Amino acid sequence: MNNFAHYAAQARRPGLVVEPGHLPSICDNCDSRDISVCSAIDSHELHRLAAAAVVTQIEPGRCFIAEGEPADNFYNITSGTAKIYKLLPDGRRQITGFATRGDFLGLAVSQNYAFSAEAIESLRYCRFSRQGLRTVLSDFPEMERRLLTVASNELVAAQEQMLLLGRKTARERLASFLLSLALKQGDCPHQSGVRVHLPMTRGDIADYLGLTIETVSRNFTRLKNEGLIALQSTDAVTLNDRDGLVQLAEGYCSE
Amino acid sequence: MNNFAHYAAQARRPGLVVEPGHLPSICDNCDSRDISVCSAIDSHELHRLAAAAVVTQIEPGRCFIAEGEPADNFYNITSGTAKIYKLLPDGRRQITGFATRGDFLGLAVSQNYAFSAEAIESLRYCRFSRQGLRTVLSDFPEMERRLLTVASNELVAAQEQMLLLGRKTARERLASFLLSLALKQGDCPHQSGVRVHLPMTRGDIADYLGLTIETVSRNFTRLKNEGLIALQSTDAVTLNDRDGLVQLAEGYCSE
């Protein structure tokens, strides 16, 4: 139950959010607009969106949403990766998701954030104040519809993750994780030999899958020895046997 | 890994949905309108909502949403309780939530349902066709806003459940479950001596908490022996020491 010693270093990092470089708020040139909720807005009206957004870049390890803090802002990730997590008072951590390009964070109804978020790669996002977003949403009802779609999809993903956490073995969890990463990184399903990038550490993967670092590492090794995957480095994996991994992730394989 | 023998009986039940008694679609007299998304609609316009809804009552054990089937309908529960779950091919089951009065089901973006739903108490709901709901939503944008609020709240709950499944002990899970039930059943927080009704079986609780029947049962006994709860019957619990349970659920207590 005390598998949190390795968080000590990170925990010491400043929890407070300071945002250094404010880049120009030019939605027109945003390279992730086509995949984000902003695509609901016509390009000739983009300036109204841009007026409400503050574009910011932060570095890995920087926490930009802290659980329990007032939910004053909404974030639309435009590049990089962040981990979303919740903590227990004794330090146990559960990562509930990884947010990347196009993801939206902070749709809290309550006054305070229910989770924390920290960059794991150099991260860029558009930030909206609560009021600013409200204005944008009332100006562009279509965007609200998009948000509902996004939220629905996230609920489906959350249910899938509950199935993983509640009922899958360590091996099945890792296989599911690698497949979902591959899907997110946008390659065609069922294709083998696909290269997947792992921006997160073993510790992050463990906290996402409800396991320990050691168990994650052991199962990486095992999948490798069985030929299902190959490890170019600690953060680059090749899915050699896609179908085998799918079978595994669905729980068909007994061992 | 084979903790699913006890599902055999339920699995044999018909998966197909047949809806017996169509009750009159009178939203005006609906006693759960004030707490559901429908409250977004003015009472003098309720007839337009009623026109799109089919009110139905089904009995315990009846499955009304089946994972993988075309997501043709949306359901608004008005009374009773249903369990929402996902299955692995070998029968392992994860219950992702219990839906009660006021809850909304079937907000699928994809063509097919991502989960199944089955009544565990006599259940009444309003059913909307996909098209019917679309009409209602375009007529009443305020209702769409409500749906977004509901979805956001469910996302928060889902994250909480992931924390439970990934990082809490069996004891902590059960304590958390009892407290969340008490909250749902609408009593004031922190009050001790509250009576909670458990409409679901031990098997359902186990599948919700990612445990087995036996572990759930053992931990009920243990909480009882420690005086934290009292069991009037298998489906009625009294929370004797609310604060103790909260401490436990948050992981403060080591044993």
Place this chain on the structure above:
DNA sequence: CGGGTAGTTGATGGTCATCAAGGGGGGTGG
């Protein structure tokens, strides 16, 4: 070259799953 961090591998133990048997309550049929 040295220190620190991340990852791997091994040995051991604990929590919970599995296997097994017994108890209790509600409903049906005799």
Place this chain on the structure above:
DNA sequence: CCACCCCCCTTGATGACCATCAACTACCCG
């Protein structure tokens, strides 16, 4: 009305999977 049965639940004995503890390697950067 009682007996029986069935299902659900409880309790006990054993075992497996994964966590924990510990040592070691690889790699990065100063």
